[in-house]
Amino acid sequence: MKKKLSVIAVIILVLAICVSAWFYGYYNHKSNDNLPTLAAIAEMSEADVNSLLPGYHIDQLREVWGKPDTSENGTACWKIGNDTILIVSYKNNGIVAICGLKDDSGTSIGE
Structure with a gap:
């Protein structure tokens, strides 16, 4: 009887760990x-954008937002409206590292 309870307890523990890992992921x-x-x-403010986007893959951004207006040497830029530019810098592996919002004159927005 104790062996059955031990087996059931182990199964429940393993299931709980699996469910926890799934929720975390x-x-x-x-x-x-x-x-x-x-x-x-x-x-958004530039700080909010910088806390949101790092960690995404550049291909994910392209898939959701379309092709950037300009893209070169680890940087992609999307023009938003008439006067805002989102600048996304990414590492060699394509993971976003840092972002910025600029106006047409190159001044940071929302700092």
């Missing part, structure tokens, strides 16, 4: 579904 994964629109990005 689900809620902490950088998913395309969690990316806001470019219009919503334009309404």
Whole structure:
């Protein structure tokens, strides 16, 4: 009887660990579904954008927002509206490192 209880306890423990790992992965994964629109990005402060985008892969941004207006040497730029530019810098492996919002004159927005 004790052996059956031990086996059941181990099975429950393993299931609990698996469920916990799944929830952690689900809620902490950088998913395309969690990316806001470019219009919503334009309404954020630069600090908010910098806390949101790092960790995403540049291909995820391209998939959700389309091809950047300019792209060269680890930097991609999306023009948002008439006067806002989102600048995304990424590492060699394509992971976003830092972002910025600039106006047409090159001045940072929302700092």
